[in-house]
Each structure stands twice: as C-alpha cells, then as structure tokens.
Amino acid sequence: MTISLHPEANKEAIVVTNVTKWFGEGETRMTAVNAVNFVAHFGEMLFIVGPSGSGKTTLLSMISGILKPDQGTVTVDGQNIWNYSNDKLADFRLNTIGFVFQDYHLFPRLTSAENVAIPLILKQENWDHAIIQAKKYLDIVGLKGRSELLPIKLSGGEQQRVAIARAIVSGPEILIFDEPTASLDGDTGRLIVQFVKEQVLNEHRCIIIVTHDNRINDFADRIIHMEDGRITGLDKGTE
Numbered sequence: 001m002t003i004s005l006h007p008e009a010n011k012e013a014i015v016v017t018n019v020t021k022w023f024g025e026g027e028t029r030m031t032a033v034n035a036v037n038f039v040a041h042f043g044e045m046l047f048i049v050g051p052s053g054s055g056k057t058t059l060l061s062m063i064s065g066i067l068k069p070d071q072g073t074v075t076v077d078g079q080n081i082w083n084y085s086n087d088k089l090a091d092f093r094l095n096t097i098g099f100v101f102q103d104y105h106l107f108p109r110l111t112s113a114e115n116v117a118i119p120l121i122l123k124q125e126n127w128d129h130a131i132i133q134a135k136k137y138l139d140i141v142g143l144k145g146r147s148e149l150l151p152i153k154l155s156g157g158e159q160q161r162v163a164i165a166r167a168i169v170s171g172p173e174i175l176i177f178d179e180p181t182a183s184l185d186g187d188t189g190r191l192i193v194q195f196v197k198e199q200v201l202n203e204h205r206c207i208i209i210v211t212h213d214n215r216i217n218d219f220a221d222r223i224i225h226m227e228d229g230r231i232t233g234l235d236k237g238t239e
C-alpha cells in the first residue's frame, strides 16, 4: 500500500534568515537576537528553549509580525512578512498566526465563548455564528458546558484551554505559544501540550513553543537552544 503524505507535510512554514534585533542606543545598545537562522515546517512542533533573557520572546515577536527586525528576513508560507504594508501585516496577525500568551490574556468581562469568538468577530463574522463556532471549539478543547463562565470561574488549565480555542478557532496555519505551561501543574501542562499536538498537527499546522518547562520536551519534534540572542544548538525531540 502506498501512503501519501499530506500535501503540506514538511513544506517550509517559517524561514528565519539572519534575524537581528537591538534595543537601546550608543553605549547602552544590546543585541537581544543576534543573526538567528532556522526553518520550521508544516506538521512540526518546534520548541525554543533557553535561559531568561536569551531572546526567545523577542524572536517570537518578530516571527508573529509584532516587532520589526533590525536586520534579516522572516518568510512565512513563502512571503517576506516585513515587506507587507501595515494593513497586510494586521491581516497576517489576524488570519495566519494564532498566539497563546503565558498569562492567557483573556478578557475578564467576557464569557469563555465570547473570548473564543473574538477572532471571528474581528473577521466580520455574524455574532450568533461566531458564538456557535466558539462553543464547538470549546467542546474540542474539553470545555463542554463551560462556555457561559467568566474566566475568573475557571482554573488555570481551563483558562489556558480557552486561550488555545481562541487561537485555533479561525484556523491559523501557524500557532505560537509563549510559555504555555508556566502557570500549570506538571500533569495539566503535559495534557495541554499533548492535546495541542494531536488536534493541531493532524491538520498540518506549524507550532512553535517557547518553554522553560523540560517536562514537556518529549513532545517536541525539534528543540532549538538559545543563549545570549544566538542559537547554540538544535536537538531532535525524543518522542
């Protein structure tokens, strides 16, 4: 029997070339990210690890269209995103990237369903349809029956799941997680990352996770090590 690969499998999702970012001027200038190069593929879960201050969040911000590099290029799905107009860049952040923040960034006065519906509302979808879709994604992340609750009524793991549902509801090709397990206990953290791997890699998205949490390293396909703004090593994941 011939097994055919998904057409997107192993295609280059993100190509980072010589990317550099400085902060400050003159004598106080420091290089947060220093001539970084790597490629991430569709169907891959790539971890970026390294000590505090090594440049991981700065690098994520440049990949996600939030912070412009001082040098180098970021190509996503074949397009140099830093050549985009401001409008196109805003469109890229809304449609192509799903970003999950360490502290979830949920809106405290909105219910779970309303939080998840936000990307769809921003894409001009009808409110009722957006809420129906949001509830579907809350079911997928295991939060059936929690859709009417405010974030304060949810545990940390549940809030993280709401943030994940919000990141995937509009079908972005690239998912970026900044320390997704930092506020979770070990078992919940592993369950969340396992869930993301199963649900999302099935659809051949590309996932980049920045983490200090070596309890989840076995989920990585590859692990990039950073130190002082540079890539210092690349491991194959162990799973």
Ligand SMILES: Nc1ncnc2c1ncn2[C@@H]1O[C@H](COP(=O)(O)OP(=O)(O)OP(=O)(O)O)[C@@H](O)[C@H]1O
Binding pocket: 023, 024, 031, 032, 050, 051, 052, 053, 054, 055, 056, 057, 058, 059
């Ligand atoms: N807006 C900024 N202005 C000045 N310096 C900054 C700014 N953002 C980051 N830095 C500096 O750049 C370096 C890299 O920071 P960054 O947050 O990218 O590291 P990190 O590896 O993500 O750290 P952590 O694991 O603690 O989040 C640090 O020395 C930091 O102080």
